Every structure is written in C-alpha cells, then in structure tokens.
Amino acid sequence: MRLILFLTLMIPFFGCNADKELETSGPPNILFVMTDDHAFQAISAYGSNLIETPNIDRLAQEGMLFERAFVTNSICAPSRATILTGQFSHRNGLVDNGVVFDSTQMTFPRLLQAAGYQTAIVGKWHLKTQPMGFDFWRVLRGQGKYYHPELRDPDTTKQYRGYTTYVITDLTLEWLKEGRDPNQPFLMLYQHKAPHREWRPAIRDLKSMVAGKTYPEPSTLFDDYSGRGRASQEAEMRIADHMSITSDNKISVRIADSLGIERFLPWYDRAYGEQRKRYTAEELAAWEDVYAPMNKAFAENPPQGDDLIRFKYQRYMQDYLGSIKAVDDNLGRVLAYLDSAGIADNTIVVYTSDQGFYLGEHGWFDKRFMYEPSFRTPLIVRWPGQIKAGVRNQKLVQNLDFAQTFLDVAGLEAPDSMQGKSLVPLLKQEETDWRDAIYYHYYEYPGIHAVKRHYGVRTDRYKLIHFYHDIDEWELFDLEKDPDELKNLYADPAYADIRDNLHERLLELQNQYGDSNELAQQMIPQKSR
Numbered sequence: 345m346r347l348i349l350f351l352t353l354m355i356p357f358f359g360c361n362a363d364k365e366l367e368t369s370g371p372p373n374i375l376f377v378m379t380d381d382h383a384f385q386a387i388s389a390y391g392s393n394l395i396e397t398p399n400i401d402r403l404a405q406e407g408m409l410f411e412r413a414f415v416t417n418s419i420c421a422p423s424r425a426t427i428l429t430g431q432f433s434h435r436n437g438l439v440d441n442g443v444v445f446d447s448t449q450m451t452f453p454r455l456l457q458a459a460g461y462q463t464a465i466v467g468k469w470h471l472k473t474q475p476m477g478f479d480f481w482r483v484l485r486g487q488g489k490y491y492h493p494e495l496r497d498p499d500t501t502k503q504y505r506g507y508t509t510y511v512i513t514d515l516t517l518e519w520l521k522e523g524r525d526p527n528q529p530f531l532m533l534y535q536h537k538a539p540h541r542e543w544r545p546a547i548r549d550l551k552s553m554v555a556g557k558t559y560p561e562p563s564t565l566f567d568d569y570s571g572r573g574r575a576s577q578e579a580e581m582r583i584a585d586h587m588s589i590t591s592d593n594k595i596s597v598r599i600a601d602s603l604g605i606e607r608f609l610p611w612y613d614r615a616y617g618e619q620r621k622r623y624t625a626e627e628l629a630a631w632e633d634v635y636a637p638m639n640k641a642f643a644e645n646p647p648q649g650d651d652l653i654r655f656k657y658q659r660y661m662q663d664y665l666g667s668i669k670a671v672d673d674n675l676g677r678v679l680a681y682l683d684s685a686g687i688a689d690n691t692i693v694v695y696t697s698d699q700g701f702y703l704g705e706h707g708w709f710d711k712r713f714m715y716e717p718s719f720r721t722p723l724i725v726r727w728p729g730q731i732k733a734g735v736r737n738q739k740l741v742q743n744l745d746f747a748q749t750f751l752d753v754a755g756l757e758a759p760d761s762m763q764g765k766s767l768v769p770l771l772k773q774e775e776t777d778w779r780d781a782i783y784y785h786y787y788e789y790p791g792i793h794a795v796k797r798h799y800g801v802r803t804d805r806y807k808l809i810h811f812y813h814d815i816d817e818w819e820l821f822d823l824e825k826d827p828d829e830l831k832n833l834y835a836d837p838a839y840a841d842i843r844d845n846l847h848e849r850l851l852e853l854q855n856q857y858g859d860s861n862e863l864a865q866q867m868i869p870q871k872s873r
C-alpha cells in the first residue's frame with residue numbers, strides 16, 4: 345500500500361503528464377491550519393459555552409475530533425519546531441522562544457517537497473531563520489501585528505494593508521488558486537497570529553463580539569492556589585495582577601511625563617509601543633465607537649477588587665473571542681475554495697493551535713503549564729473517504745505526531761530520528777497498539793510570566809509533574825476526581841502506589857525519548873521573546 349502510494353506520488357516528480365485526475369485522486373493534499381493560542385474551550389465543537397465556531401465545527405462534523413490532544417512544550421516556537429521535526433525540544437534544540445531554529449534540520453515539509461509535493465507556508469512562523477523546504481512562503485515578522493502586518497518573503501519584508509487574519513487568508517487562497525502547480529499535491533501550512541495577545545478583533549467584528557457582550561466566568565477564576573505548590577503561586581499570568589489594563593484591556597489612561605505634565609494616553613498607542621500612524625482614521629474611529637463608551641464607564645465608576653478582576657476578564661474575553669471570529673470566518677472561505685475547486689475530497693484538513701490557553705481558569709491568561717487548559721490543544725482532522733464523519737477520539741496524541749502522520753498520509757517512510765507516531769491508524773479507526781502515557785517538558789524560565797521549568801507524565805487518569813528548577817516540587821493529580829487540578833495528591837498515602845507507578849512511567853518515557861533530569865539541568869535559558 346505504502347509503495348503504491350509512493351509510486352503514485354512520484355508521478356508528477358518524474359515529469360509525467362498528470363491531469364485533473366491526479367488532483368482529485370492522487371496523493372492527498374494537506375491543509376494544515378494552525379492558530380496561535382486558540383484554546384479548545386473557545387471552539388463550539390469542544391462544547392464551548394463562550395463562542396460559536398461553525399466552520400471549525402464543520403470539520404468536526406465531517407471528520408474526527410481529538411479530545412485528548414496535547415503539546416510537548418506549551419509555548420509557541422518550541423511547539424512549531426516540534427511539529428516540523430517530529431522531535432521533542434531537547435532533540436531539535438528549540439527549547440524556548442529565545443532560541444533560533446536550526447532550519448537545516450530534517451522536517452516533514454522538506455521530505456514532502458523532495459517527494460514532489462508543492463509546499464507553502466503563510467502566516468506565523470516565529471522561528472527566526474528563513475523557512476526551508478517551502479516552494480512559497482510569506483511569514484509574519486516576529487510575533488506579527490494584527491493590522492497591516494509585515495510579512496517576510498525570500499527577497500524582502502513587505503507591509504500589507506488590512507487585518508492580518510484576512511491578509512494571511514488572501515495570500516493562502518491566492519497561492520492555492522494561482523500559485524501552485526495543480527498537477528502536484530500540495531502541502532499548505534496556513535498559520536494565524538490570532539488569537540494571540542494583545543487580542544485585537546477585526547473592525548467588522550467589534551459590534552457583534554465586543555460591544556456589550558458578557559461571557560460566563562470559569563469556576564476557578566478566583567483560585568487561591570492553596571492546593572498546589574509555589575509554581576502556581578509564583579507564576580505571573582494572573583488576570584488580576586499581570587494583565588495590563590491599557591495594552592491588554594484597552595482602557596486609556598492619564599499618565600504624567602518626565603516633567604510631571606499629565607496627558608491622555610489612548611490604549612492603542614500603548615500596546616507594543618505602536619503609534620497611531622500605523623492605523624487609518626477609519627480604524628481609529630471604529631475602535632473609538634466601541635471602546636470609548638467602555639472607557640467612559642470605567643472612568644466614571646472604576647471597578648475595584650473582585651469586580652475589577654471580573655471587568656478585566658470580560659474585556660479579555662470580548663477581545664480574545666472577537667479575534668477568533670475572523671479565524672472561523674476565514675476558515676470558511678478556504679473550505680469553500682476546496683469545495684468549489686472540487687478538491688475537498690482529496691484534501692486532508694487539520695485544525696489545531698500551537699498550544700492551549702487559560703481563559704480565566706486559575707485566574708490566569710497565557711499558557712506554559714502542564715495543567716490541562718494549556719497542555720491540551722484543539723485537534724480536528726477531516727479526510728473524506730478515510731475518516732468517518734463526526735467521530736470523537738479519546739487516545740493520547742501529541743503535536744509530536746504530526747510530522748509522521750503527514751509523511752504516512754503521503755505514503756513516505758518517516759526517518760528514525762522522528763519521535764512521534766503516525767495518527768493514520770487512529771484516523772482510519774484501525775486496531776492499533778497505542779501509547780498509554782505522554783511526556784511533557786517546559787523550559788522557558790526565567791522568562792516572561794515566570795512559569796518554572798517542569799516535566800511530567802500524563803496517563804488517561806493521572807498526571808505527575810516535577811518542578812525541578814528554582815524549586816524542587818512534585819505534583820500529582822487525579823483527573824477523574826479533580827478535573828480542574830486543584831488538589832495536589834503527591835503526599836497523600838492513598839495515592840502512594842499510583843505515585844510510584846507514575847515515577848516509573850516517567851523514567852521510562854525519559855529513557856524512550858532520550859531526555860533526563862541531568863540533561864534538563866544543563867539547558868541554558870535563552871532570553872525569551
């Protein structure tokens with residue numbers, strides 16, 4: 345089977361005259377859709393009580409939704425490096441956001457390109473070096489901006505006019521329609537900046553998603569961290585204390601300059617030091633239309649204490665969910681293109697995020713921890729004819745598995761250096777031996793948000809975490825009894841056997857993947873960006 349697929353795949357590569365036939369029945373095209381910081385709690389297919397995402401849901405209705413998809417290291421650049429290389433951070437070297445990606449490494453796009461796929465990436469890259477293994481690339485500079493973004497290409501860096509989610513989609517569609525060779529299968533990495541901090545929705549979505557909206561609060565919004573150790577207590581990602589009322593919550597302030605002269609500083613001049621000249625007069629006016637009344641209400645009656653936390657949470661959700669609206673709408677545009685071009689049946693579409701995110705759980709925003717909201721990531725796969733419609737999968741899968749999955753889909757052997765497993769047997773619901781535990785390792789400390797380094801193991805039911813740097817603390821959670829991970833059971837005698845088993849399992853996984861406590865101690869923190 346593999347060989348047949350491989351030979352079919354090589355037809356275009358050997359210059360045979362392929363036709364429309366191949367586009368609809370040859371090796372499948374791969375459309376990999378990845379957002380930045382999109383929590384599964386903000387996708388209606390995952391049961392969100394916050395937002396409707398009809399286009400993402402469509403993929404779930406027509407494909408498979410993974411309930412237990414996780415990352416290896418819950419932060420942007422490391423996640424991207426793991427996806428490309430199929431390796432844990434300690435193997436591909438990209439342990440935190442400060443490291444420059446060694447793009448001479450073997451990646452799945454390079455292997456697909458060598459096998460005859462047309463390869464492209466549009467949108468967020470965040471790995472600093474030039475993308476390699478792509479026939480076409482347009483990537484955001486650094487983290488990227490929400491409006492009028494600068495994108496790098498092989499020759500230059502160019503500013504594009506418009507809202508970034510639309511700009512990225514326009515470029516993606518342009519390449520899919522006119523840029524690629526339709527006689528070859530394609531790999532498109534379509535990767536958004538949204539809904540990353542500082543959560544700026546498109547102008548067109550302000551009225552429906554932001555103005556006057558109230559969203560339900562998570563039950564742990566006022567968590568006091570009493571059931572856990574220092575890592576949770578000392579992390580700097582609390583909505584209460586570390587979310588900026590100006591740049592994050594978009595409340596304008598009066599500040600005094602060095603001469604003591606007070607002046608009004610609008611929020612949009614605050615974020616990232618951006619100046620208003622970046623925006624059009626229409627954009628400024630449209631924002632004022634929606635944000636000025638909120639600013640006025642805040643100035644007249646500034647909330648205090650818990651009410652301030654509630655206010656900040658609402659402001660956060662309005663903008664975060666508002667940024668997702670365009671992501672979902674634009675996915676709809678791309679899915680409509682696949683339909684109209686008649687290639688939907690021969691295209692595997694994957695929807696995921698570079699990691700999960702806290703939407704107020706434990707009082708937090710941001711990610712990094714091995715706790716569920718940031719360790720888990722959305723994963724939905726549609727592959728007509730291969731995946732039954734509307735299936736939910738409970739297996740423990742990781743972003744580590746993507747590279748081997750895509751190679752498998754294309755009928756290619758994965759190099760031994762890759763450390764994941766192809767998801768294809770799960771997608772096809774074939775009997776298969778699957779893993780019963782997964783490994784995690786986070787490094788970026790000291791760094792923004794002050795989440796201490798840790799590694800750990802998660803099984804179907806339990807989780808063991810070791811915060812090994814700065815402190816030496818273990819945490820154990822029973823996810824069945826305590827899904828919100830509020831009570832550390834590490835020292836509970838009733839869990840002694842479970843704890844010992846998890847320790848064993850952790851060591852086994854570290855051996856299997858070539859990581860260890862000693863190696864962890866040697867990793868030098870990079871300055872995060």
Ligand code: SGN
Pocket residue numbers: 380381419420421441470487540541542710711792793873
């Ligand atoms: C920026 C954000 C952080 C975020 C990191 C990493 N601060 O530094 O909140 O954790 O990016 O995000 S901001 O004020 O500059 O927005 S990641 O997705 O790239 O890993």
Ligand code: CA
Pocket residue numbers: 380381419420540698699
């Ligand atoms: Ca991210």
